Amino acid sequence: MPCAWQAGDGALANVALDRALADNPRYSMALLLREVLDSGAPPSLARLPMTPEEVAASYDALDTERDAAESGSVSAGDETRET
Secondary structure, eight states: OHHHHHTTOHHHHHHHHHHHHHHOTTOHHHHHHHHHHHHTOOGGGGOOSSOHHHHHHHHHHHHHHHHHHHTTEEEETTEEEEO
């Protein structure tokens, strides 16, 4: 559903939503997307400001900082110094 809408295929997104809601009228994601499509919101609203790779890299950086803090090191840019 969201993929079709994000790709600009509103007709396919609507068919997918109709099917999802026919199967489960209380499906919260389908209800939310139905409101979004019915409001005329452009697909660009659903675009993330970061790529999946950038999100993964940011989590990796947080893990590295957390590991350094737990081991008694403090990261300062590219340098790591003991505390």
